Amino acid sequence: MAQKPSTPKGTRDFSPVEMARRNYIFDTIREAFRLFGFRQIETPAMENLSTLMGKYGEEGDKLLFKILNSGDYLKGVDRALIDNNDTVRLATKLCDRGLRYDLTVPFARFVVQHREEIQLPFKRFQIQPVWRADRPQKGRYREFYQCDADVVGSDSLLNEIELLQLEDLVFSRLGIRVAIKLNNRKILAGIAELIGEPDKLIDITVAIDKIDKIGLEKVNEELAERGLSAEAIERLSPILAISGTNAERIQALETLLADSETGRKGVEELRTVVEGAEALGLKAQLDIDVSLARGLNYYTGTIIEVKALDAEIGSISGGGRYDNLTGVFGLQGISGVGISFGADRIYDVLAALDLFPSDSASATRVLFANFGDAEACRSLAIIKQLRGAGISAEIYPDNAKMKKQIGYANALGVPYFAIIGETELAEGTVTVKRMSDGSQSTVKAEELPQILKLD
Amino acid sequence: MAQKPSTPKGTRDFSPVEMARRNYIFDTIREAFRLFGFRQIETPAMENLSTLMGKYGEEGDKLLFKILNSGDYLKGVDRALIDNNDTVRLATKLCDRGLRYDLTVPFARFVVQHREEIQLPFKRFQIQPVWRADRPQKGRYREFYQCDADVVGSDSLLNEIELLQLEDLVFSRLGIRVAIKLNNRKILAGIAELIGEPDKLIDITVAIDKIDKIGLEKVNEELAERGLSAEAIERLSPILAISGTNAERIQALETLLADSETGRKGVEELRTVVEGAEALGLKAQLDIDVSLARGLNYYTGTIIEVKALDAEIGSISGGGRYDNLTGVFGLQGISGVGISFGADRIYDVLAALDLFPSDSASATRVLFANFGDAEACRSLAIIKQLRGAGISAEIYPDNAKMKKQIGYANALGVPYFAIIGETELAEGTVTVKRMSDGSQSTVKAEELPQILKLD
Numbered sequence: 028m029a030q031k032p033s034t035p036k037g038t039r040d041f042s043p044v045e046m047a048r049r050n051y052i053f054d055t056i057r058e059a060f061r062l063f064g065f066r067q068i069e070t071p072a073m074e075n076l077s078t079l080m081g082k083y084g085e086e087g088d089k090l091l092f093k094i095l096n097s098g099d100y101l102k103g104v105d106r107a108l109i110d111n112n113d114t115v116r117l118a119t120k121l122c123d124r125g126l127r128y129d130l131t132v133p134f135a136r137f138v139v140q141h142r143e144e145i146q147l148p149f150k151r152f153q154i155q156p157v158w159r160a161d162r163p164q165k166g167r168y169r170e171f172y173q174c175d176a177d178v179v180g181s182d183s184l185l186n187e188i189e190l191l192q193l194e195d196l197v198f199s200r201l202g203i204r205v206a207i208k209l210n211n212r213k214i215l216a217g218i219a220e221l222i223g224e225p226d227k228l229i230d231i232t233v234a235i236d237k238i239d240k241i242g243l244e245k246v247n248e249e250l251a252e253r254g255l256s257a258e259a260i261e262r263l264s265p266i267l268a269i270s271g272t273n274a275e276r277i278q279a280l281e282t283l284l285a286d287s288e289t290g291r292k293g294v295e296e297l298r299t300v301v302e303g304a305e306a307l308g309l310k311a312q313l314d315i316d317v318s319l320a321r322g323l324n325y326y327t328g329t330i331i332e333v334k335a336l337d338a339e340i341g342s343i344s345g346g347g348r349y350d351n352l353t354g355v356f357g358l359q360g361i362s363g364v365g366i367s368f369g370a371d372r373i374y375d376v377l378a379a380l381d382l383f384p385s386d387s388a389s390a391t392r393v394l395f396a397n398f399g400d401a402e403a404c405r406s407l408a409i410i411k412q413l414r415g416a417g418i419s420a421e422i423y424p425d426n427a428k429m430k431k432q433i434g435y436a437n438a439l440g441v442p443y444f445a446i447i448g449e450t451e452l453a454e455g456t457v458t459v460k461r462m463s464d465g466s467q468s469t470v471k472a473e474e475l476p477q478i479l480k481l482d
Numbered sequence: 483m484a485q486k487p488s489t490p491k492g493t494r495d496f497s498p499v500e501m502a503r504r505n506y507i508f509d510t511i512r513e514a515f516r517l518f519g520f521r522q523i524e525t526p527a528m529e530n531l532s533t534l535m536g537k538y539g540e541e542g543d544k545l546l547f548k549i550l551n552s553g554d555y556l557k558g559v560d561r562a563l564i565d566n567n568d569t570v571r572l573a574t575k576l577c578d579r580g581l582r583y584d585l586t587v588p589f590a591r592f593v594v595q596h597r598e599e600i601q602l603p604f605k606r607f608q609i610q611p612v613w614r615a616d617r618p619q620k621g622r623y624r625e626f627y628q629c630d631a632d633v634v635g636s637d638s639l640l641n642e643i644e645l646l647q648l649e650d651l652v653f654s655r656l657g658i659r660v661a662i663k664l665n666n667r668k669i670l671a672g673i674a675e676l677i678g679e680p681d682k683l684i685d686i687t688v689a690i691d692k693i694d695k696i697g698l699e700k701v702n703e704e705l706a707e708r709g710l711s712a713e714a715i716e717r718l719s720p721i722l723a724i725s726g727t728n729a730e731r732i733q734a735l736e737t738l739l740a741d742s743e744t745g746r747k748g749v750e751e752l753r754t755v756v757e758g759a760e761a762l763g764l765k766a767q768l769d770i771d772v773s774l775a776r777g778l779n780y781y782t783g784t785i786i787e788v789k790a791l792d793a794e795i796g797s798i799s800g801g802g803r804y805d806n807l808t809g810v811f812g813l814q815g816i817s818g819v820g821i822s823f824g825a826d827r828i829y830d831v832l833a834a835l836d837l838f839p840s841d842s843a844s845a846t847r848v849l850f851a852n853f854g855d856a857e858a859c860r861s862l863a864i865i866k867q868l869r870g871a872g873i874s875a876e877i878y879p880d881n882a883k884m885k886k887q888i889g890y891a892n893a894l895g896v897p898y899f900a901i902i903g904e905t906e907l908a909e910g911t912v913t914v915k916r917m918s919d920g921s922q923s924t925v926k927a928e929e930l931p932q933i934l935k936l937d
Contacts, residue, residue: 032533032591032811035579038526040592042599043606046522062869064846064876066894067501071493071625072527072581072611073547078487092528093550095577097615101567109564112556121576122550124490126527136487137495144497146893148879151498156527160552170526183879185858192866307862356487391519403640407762411647414517421519424603424638438601439521 037161037169043390048383052201052370053154056174059197063189065152065176070133072156073124080119082132082355089115090160092169093122126158130175130367131352138179139356147180147361166340166375177365179352184296186364187329187348188303191313194333194344194366199310201373202382204336205343206312210319211297212326212347214280217290218266218317221283222259231255232320235267239318243267269317273301276315293328300329312336325349331366338376344368392479393443393459394436395422396429402447409447409457409472416476436462443479492616492624498845503838507656507825508609511629514652518644520607520631525588527611528579535574537587537810544570545615547624548577581613585630585822586807593634594811602635602816621795621830632820634807639751641819642784642803643758646768649788649799649821654765656828657837659791660798661767665774666752667781667802669735672745673721673772676738677714686710687775690722694773698722724772728756731770748783755784767791780804786821793831799823847934848898848914849891850877851884857902864902864912864927871931891917898934 034040041049060067073094080088100121108117127133130153138145154174161167176193178186191207198205219228230253238246243264250260269279277298284290297315304313311333321330321342328348335343346366353361377383393413395406406422413420423432436444446458457475460467470478489495496504515522528549535543555576563572582588585608593600609629616622631648633641646662653660674683685708693701698719705715724734732753739745752770759768766788776785783803790798801821808816832838848868850861861877868875878887891899901913912930915922925933 030812031595032530033595034526034591035528035530038528040526040596041524042596043521043523046524050522061845062872062874064849064874066498066845067505068498069496069501071489071495072613073490073493073625075487075490089552092552094581095548095550095573097544097547099567099569101564101569101572106564109556109561112554114554114556117556118550126549136489140486140488141495141497146890148890150876158527170528178879181879183852183881185852185862185877185879188862189877189879192862196869303859303862306859307866357485390516390521394519397638397640404758404761407640407643407647407758411762414651417517419517419519421605422640422644424633424636424640424644426638435601435603 035169037163037167039168039170047390048377049370049374051384052373052377053172053174055200056197056368056370057152057154059193059200060152060174060176062196063150063176063193065150068134068137068151068153069155070127070130070137070153072126072158074127074133074136076119076123076125078136078356079125079128079132083128087128091128092126092158092160093118094124094126095121096123127155128159129157130155130173131177131365134175134177135353135356138361139353139358142358148178148186149180150176150178152176166371168371172370174368174370175365176367177363179361179363182362184299184303184329187300187331188307190331190346190364190366191300191304191309192307194331195309195311197344197368198333201377203343203373203376203380204311205333206314206336207309208314208316208319208332208334209297209301210316210321210330211293212328212330213289213293214284214297214317215293215320217284217287217293218263220287220289221266222255222262224255224259227253227255231263235263235318236320238267266317273305273313273315276317277301280315280317296328321345321347327362329364335376338379340372340376342369343372343376391419391421391439391441393418393420393445393475394432394439394441395420395445395447396432397423397426398446398448399426402449402452405452406445406447409445409475412472413476413479418476418479445475490624492618492622494623494625502845503832504825504829506838507828507832508627508629510655511652511823511825512607512609514648514655515607515629515631517651518605518631518648520605523589523592523606523608524610525582525585525592525608527581527613529582529588529591531574531578531580533591533811534580534583534587538583542583546583547581547613547615548573549579549581550576551578582610583614584612585610585628586632586820589630589632590808590811593816594808594813597813603633603641604635605631605633607631621826623826627825629823629825630820631822632818634816634818637817639754639758639784642755642786643762645786645801645819645821646755646759646764647762649786650764650766652799652823653788656832658798658828658831658835659766660788661769661791662764663769663771663774663787663789664752664756665771665776665785666748667783667785668744668748669739669752669772670748670775672739672742672748673718675742675744676721677710677717679710679714682708682710686718690718690773691775693722721772728760728768728770731772732756735772751783776800776802782817784819790831793834795827795831797824798827798831846874846876846894846896848873848875848900848930849887849894849896850875850900850902851887852878852881853901853903854881857904857907860907861900861902864900864930867927868931868934873931873934900930 104120156170156172158170215232219225219231234246234249247260269276280294326347327350330347332342333344348364350362352363397403410420444460456469458469559575611625611627613625670687674680674686689701689704702715724731735749781802782805785802787797788799803819805817807818852858865875899915911924913924
């Protein structure tokens with residue numbers, strides 16, 4: 028094969044340095060999930076297409092990666108589908124399975140399939156890749172990881188307060204300054220009611236969601252295009268203009284939405300969550316944002332979105348409360364609330380702000396030089412002891428020129444280079460060179476762990 | 483949907499308890515890989531079909547999961563392929579990508595694609611799932627994890643010695659008693675030469691590989707069926723009968739293979755590896771096994787296979803040296819040696835021998851009871867401090883009956899149950915109940931971390 032092989036479009040390899048950085052993110056998130064009592068599950072990469080289809084809208088169905096059936100996959104396929112080039116329906120005949128598109132639908136399927144074994148409330152976390160046949164572009168991939176934590180089977184708003192604490196812990200540990208934006212879907216419904224357009228809830232939220240980007244005037248233009256009356260638009264303006272502290276915003280919303288039962292309920296929920304979170308204290312900035320909509324069809328209560336304060340990028344985490352997670356699979360009455368972390372965007376933020384820990388590049392603490400069989404034999408014995416003490420160590424496998432061996436240690440960012448040459452072998456010592464400043468000393472083998480554990 | 487949803491055939495969900503156990507295995511292997519200086523990479527789940535096809539034989543091509551192209555996938559497809567039901571060739575027109583079948587071919591592709599960035603020797607490890615459209619059966623799945631460590635770009639036998647140490651470390655840490663079987667492909671080639679059947683190397687090894695299962699007599703019958711002369715079979719017998727210590731076996735092989743240059747080279751390599759490994763010491767039993775063949779077409783030097791001594795199961799790890807890993811992608815001269823751990827079989831062995839650590843079931847150290855808003859608010863503040871001290875803690879989210887809350891703690895195996903009721907709230911204390919024996923004490927909140935860190 029002459030052509031250099033490559034990964035499929037929209038997918039990526041991860042080098043050791045990238046893996047160390049990605050693991051830093053995953054480890055931080057995983058550790059936080061565990062501290063909060065979330066329990067890990069995993070689901071298969073492939074799901075039955077019947078599980079996935081129809082869950083992400085018509086566009087989502089097209090973006091599912093479908094897996095060709097094995098064996099005689101043409102058997103029983105209606106040739107008219109082929110002759111008519113009906114590729115959409117034909118695909119569901121050729122393929123029984125697809126790759127998961129997110130972690131939420133497989134989780135819903137999991138809860139229904141294993142409902143007898145699951146103890147409610149069920150706090151689960153899941154960190155796995157998902158696949159979407161989107162057009163690849165900067166920052167958008169066909170394979171990417173999602174990191175989800177959800178509580179199902181509990182309506183308590185304590186869960187929301189806990190999830191805000193969890194967001195706060197993750198981003199403060201990563202050193203990313205964030206604003207957590209908060210809203211409630213019932214407030215949005217109340218607003219639609221209030222301005223006399225309850226049926227236009229989606230149009231309204233889609234439009235006002237853009238207020239940060241395009242400003243109030245353009246939002247109002249769009250609302251008019253979407254068929255809102257001038258009166259309704261006028262009644263909306265004071266709501267979008269709400270400002271001040273969170274307490275002041277809640278106060279203003281309470282007054283404005285006094286006539287909507289749903290709206291009042293939303294404000295009450297928002298108040299409980301905000302007051303609960305603020306009582307515990309947050310390092311993050313917590314902002315009530317009435318224009319926050321975020322996947323409206325899905326959420327039914329609290330809506331959460333997290334933005335980095337020091338990087339120009341979309342949301343890096345988000346979530347909310349939903350009713351009826353599993354209804355589509357025939358199990359009614361299971362509600363929940365959850366959040367998701369976008370590992371790829373978090374990676375970009377950490378890289379842009381130079382926040383990755385510097386020691387995340389090299390796995391090996393010390394590389395031993397190779398001066399030949401006898402020296403290597405002695406080195407391996409010492410290396411074995413170092414590993415037993417939890418210190419990662421290796422020997423350069425070939426008896427190559429010393430320049431090459433040191434170059435290797437340098438290229439890999441190994442902090443210490445150890446030498447057992449003829450003299451050291453005779454005297455039972457090791458010469459250790461610190462790569463950062465070139466300083467070196469000759470010590471007894473027993474002293475080595477002590478030295479290598481420094482700085 | 484009335485039908486209960488399920489995972490596709492041959493795939494599995496992993497519950498929190500299973501995940502804790504699987505993570506125990508992956509963490510142990512990963513930690514050992516790191517101590518030996520292997521550096522992690524990941525490759526995408528999907529590869530171009532051109533990367534995968536033809537690498538696993540004709541049967542392997544059929545077992546690849548292929549991904550239907552997006553959009554108008556029928557465009558340009560020769561209808562004759564459809565009319566003739568030529569599903570094999572048609573599949574390569576409908577699909578440009580497939581799911582990875584192992585970690586070795588993607589690794590070879592990685593090395594070629596990134597050869598400018600890679601420092602040789604390159605010690606990489608990779609722990610990721612692979613997919614095969616095999617007929618599912620007990621212990622055989624369509625999605626399973628491989629854990630591979632390879633060194634490429636070094637011919638030194640120190641690598642083999644290190645890999646044996648690595649096998650030893652992993653299994654001793656897991657508490658599994660194993661036998662590591664060792665052979666060398668050059669010895670097998672020497673044997674075929676010696677008995678005058680150098681062209682029948684594959685037939686010979688396929689047959690003698692079964693000697694443990696079917697015995698010498700049946701092996702000889704099979705060899706005759708495969709066209710070996712009676713004389714050749716007779717000359718083979720003393721080789722298969724070699725016994726004694728490793729030193730004695732090496733001595734016997736040296737004598738028997740004295741006339742084969744390849745054979746002598748194989749014995750010399752085997753001696754270096756065995757003596758090197760034994761000088762460092764192994765907890766595992768190390769057995770030279772001349773009948774060990776293991777994927778002969780692939781390996782060119784050392785062959786390694788690991789079996790559990792206390793469980794009836796196939797090999798749980800294995801590997802060997804190969805020449806020309808990347809030749810198929812146009813990059814010549816990159817040889818390497820590697821091993822792979824079978825996580826699913828290791829899981830079965832640990833389960834059968836009851837070797838999983840007992841604390842791997844629960845994530846949460848302490849569950850706080852929920853007695854209502856004021857008590858919950860105080861509990862959350864204490865929980866926040868516990869988490870800051872690295873102790874996983876959670877509150878039961880709903881103010882449910884105490885029996886239900888304790889039942890939840892029991893079901894999840896949470897070791898401590900903490901109560902802040904009216905009295906505790908007034909006195910600034912917490913009542914802690916140890917679930918294992920029901921003992922309880924009331925303490926100041928500050929004393930809690932101390933208590934929870936016990937046993």
